[in-house]
Amino acid sequence: MSHTARKRFGQHFLVDDGVIAAIVRAIDPRPGEAIVEIGPGLGALTQPLLERCGALTVVELDRDLAARLRKRAGLEVVEADVLTVDFATLAQRLARPLRVVGNLPYNISTPILFHLLGAVDRVADQHFMLQKEVVERMVAGPGGKDFGRLTVMLQWRYEIEPVLDVPPEAFDPPPRVDSAVVRMTPLREVPAVDAARLSEIVTVAFSQRRKLLRHTLGRWLEQHGQGAGFDLQRRAEEVPVAEYVALAAPTKTAA
Known part of the structure; x- marks a missing residue:
């Protein structure tokens, strides 16, 4: 048939x-x-x-x-x-x-x-x-x-x-x-990551590929009180996977 x-x-x-x-x-x-x-x-x-x-x-x-x-x-x-x-x-x-x-x-x-x-x-x-x-x-x-x-x-x-x-x-x-x-x-060993936060970070970062991250992800990180020491003078495709993952690590709360 x-x-x-x-x-x-x-x-x-x-x-x-x-x-x-x-x-x-x-x-x-x-x-x-x-x-x-x-x-x-x-x-x-x-x-x-x-x-x-x-x-x-x-x-x-x-x-x-x-x-x-x-x-x-x-x-x-x-x-x-x-x-x-x-x-x-x-x-x-x-x-x-x-x-x-x-x-x-x-x-x-x-x-x-x-x-x-x-x-x-x-x-x-x-x-x-x-x-x-x-x-x-x-x-x-x-x-x-x-x-x-x-x-x-x-x-x-x-x-x-x-x-x-x-x-x-x-x-x-x-x-x-x-x-x-x-x-x-x-991967057998995976860093502790908030998967939803990682998805949001990456979506924002690549929303305007031609712009430096300070115009896109920088604003998002500032609103969420994150990103100290993160180099925003790059475009999204220049940032290694490990750095995006680090941004999505669970926030530590004070004891």
């Missing part, structure tokens, strides 16, 4: 057997692991993962594809918008840390990455196919044009490693951009 890719779901189906095999090798699935695949589509990754690990949970929004996937033994199908799935609860039910994988819909890949941050303590690792430009932003260092809000909000919590570049012709239909596979491993 054929299936026409649906533009509203951002569907681009992986069809290159060599790329599929390389991704599965990178993931290295083992029996007994709690592997969750986001957006399995026609099952290009699903089947080889299932053959290696014996059981798999998939999250699929497209009802036609979900119905097709339910016919495969060993699959638990969660028919839902991935942005509504509670991954922490899923990990609790599976009683193991999650290994999350998937060819993410490019039109909502960033919201998915931020959504998964809420369950990072229940995740062993993540392997995702993404637009290559997004991966470059994820791994960027300070000082470059790719360093931004996404960079800071992911690097403070994950070790991020590009795994594989994937050309458009590996998909049907081919996307108009180059793609890449990335590995994200939660």
Whole structure:
């Protein structure tokens, strides 16, 4: 049974057997692991993962594809918008840390990455196919044009490693951009941080990238009685992740 890719779901189906095999090798699935695949589509990754690990949970929004996937033994199908799935609860039910994988819909890949941050303590690792430009932003260092809000909000919590570049012709239909596979491993030791405050700080800092921080973040820090010794004569992309994290450390109260 054929299936026409649906533009509203951002569907681009992986069809290159060599790329599929390389991704599965990178993931290295083992029996007994709690592997969750986001957006399995026609099952290009699903089947080889299932053959290696014996059981798999998939999250699929497209009802036609979900119905097709339910016919495969060993699959638990969660028919839902991935942005509504509670991954922490899923990990609790599976009683193991999650290994999350998937060819993410490019039109909502960033919201998915931020959504998964809420369950990072229940995740062993993540392997995702993404637009290559997004991966470059994820791994960027300070000082470059790719360093931004996404960079800071992911690097403070994950070790991020590009795994594989994937050309458009590996998909049907081919996307108009180059793609890449990335590995994200939660850091074992994480500084004590008010995550909501960090998000607010980073959002304010990058709200006007061309301006010096004294015009944006400086005002915010002054209003909140913070930032003593912080160099505001820089632009947002020039500040290392560790300095943003330090600004978001819990405020010490006097005894």
